[in-house]
Amino acid sequence: MAGSSTRDLGRFLEDLLDLLDRGSFTATYKYAVLLGLIDLCVEGADATRGVAPTTVTTRQLAEKVVALYWPQARPWRFEDDRVEVLRQVNMKNRQASIVRLVQAFRARHEDRSPARARRADPTGFEKLIRKVEWELIKNPLPRLQIIGRETVPLLYRIAWDLSIEGEKRRVTAYQRGVGDFDNRIRLLDGVGEGLAALGPLLRPVLHREWAAMVARFNDLPESRLEEFLFGSRREGVARLARPLAEMQHGDCFYCGRPLKGAVEVDHFVPWSRHPDDGLDNLVAAHRSCNGGKSDLLAAPEHLARWLHRSPARIERLARHLGWPRDRDRTRAISSWMYRRVRPGSVLWIEGNKRRRRVRRATPEDVAAIARAYGWR
Numbered sequence: 001m002a003g004s005s006t007r008d009l010g011r012f013l014e015d016l017l018d019l020l021d022r023g024s025f026t027a028t029y030k031y032a033v034l035l036g037l038i039d040l041c042v043e044g045a046d047a048t049r050g051v052a053p054t055t056v057t058t059r060q061l062a063e064k065v066v067a068l069y070w071p072q073a074r075p076w077r078f079e080d081d082r083v084e085v086l087r088q089v090n091m092k093n094r095q096a097s098i099v100r101l102v103q104a105f106r107a108r109h110e111d112r113s114p115a116r117a118r119r120a121d122p123t124g125f126e127k128l129i130r131k132v133e134w135e136l137i138k139n140p141l142p143r144l145q146i147i148g149r150e151t152v153p154l155l156y157r158i159a160w161d162l163s164i165e166g167e168k169r170r171v172t173a174y175q176r177g178v179g180d181f182d183n184r185i186r187l188l189d190g191v192g193e194g195l196a197a198l199g200p201l202l203r204p205v206l207h208r209e210w211a212a213m214v215a216r217f218n219d220l221p222e223s224r225l226e227e228f229l230f231g232s233r234r235e236g237v238a239r240l241a242r243p244l245a246e247m248q249h250g251d252c253f254y255c256g257r258p259l260k261g262a263v264e265v266d267h268f269v270p271w272s273r274h275p276d277d278g279l280d281n282l283v284a285a286h287r288s289c290n291g292g293k294s295d296l297l298a299a300p301e302h303l304a305r306w307l308h309r310s311p312a313r314i315e316r317l318a319r320h321l322g323w324p325r326d327r328d329r330t331r332a333i334s335s336w337m338y339r340r341v342r343p344g345s346v347l348w349i350e351g352n353k354r355r356r357r358v359r360r361a362t363p364e365d366v367a368a369i370a371r372a373y374g375w376r
């Protein structure tokens with residue numbers, strides 16, 4: 001699907017909706033797999049050419065799936081005051097294996113993010129990833145594309161099927177670095193590009209469907225649930241406002257005027273386009289500037305400033321605050337988003353919601369973006 005034409009994207013989307021519609025899943029894994037693949041496609045885009053990957057590994061997917069289930073494996077307070085982890089499988093008194101694994105590990109590292117838990121207990125975390133990887137290999141990955149009794153590849157090809165369940169040894173051997181197990185999930189032509197391009201549209205749909213399924217399994221109303229499952233730390237970033245403002249010498253990142261009164265934390269790559277709470281993606285801004293930018297991409301003049309901030313100072317701040325950062329990931333995400341700016345794309349320049357100055361990207365803007373990233 002070179003160039004990802006509209007027709008191809010349409011076809012891809014149809015296949016995907018078809019896959020979501022099929023009711024053969026008794027657990028929420030298919031949502032986790034799809035969301036994990038979307039993240040890997042954006043974050044794994046080739047740094048020099050901006051092309052989505054054609055292959056991801058089961059290991060990479062396991063890390064993403066652990067991150068997705070991490071907040072969901074904390075207890076939920078039911079109306080009758082029971083406090084339990086929500087069931088993610090359609091069987092009474094059972095829990096989806098992956099949730100059980102994450103829950104058990106999480107319980108030993110209370111209230112830490114996956115990144116911090118991993119630092120605190122690298123060996124335990126590695127074990128968790130390997131167990132989750134095995135679960136993905138034996139269940140959702142071979143199952144996801146089965147229609148009736150047949151496997152019909154819509155998204156990817158893998159070198160194994162459901163019979164792998166009897167061959168756990170092969171997988172554990174591979175995890176120790178020996179043996180012949182092929183851990184690649186080979187994305188069909190155009191799928192990586194499609195998942196990454198449609199990610200901003202697909203993510204809310206997948207979240208909603210996932211929340212609806214959990215609501216059904218637990219006899220709950222859906223409304224509060226989506227926030228609980230996917231609410232992330234978006235609110236938690238508020239505590240970063242002041243330290244970020246200090247790093248910016250007390251000025252708004254966008255307009256450069258002094259920050260007085262309410263300071264907000266803005267996601268440079270908008271949260272709605274890709275949820276990235278890493279410190280590198282965060283800046284302090286006026287409420288009005290933040291609100292005006294909303295879910296638009298900032299113009300290249302902002303981008304250049306953003307890219308050229310001192311990594312050392314961000315690193316110091318991250319350590320001081322105990323806030324996670326992943327510079328490469330944030331850069332990969334932003335370069336994916338900016339790589340797709342074309343003449344005519346809307347860019348935010350300045351101003352609040354009501355008096356917002358935007359412009360249609362010009363060829364000069366596209367060139368300025370390329371310069372900022374050092375492409376070609």
Ligand SMILES: [Zn+2]
Pocket residue numbers: 252253254255256257285286289
């Ligand atoms: Zn401002």
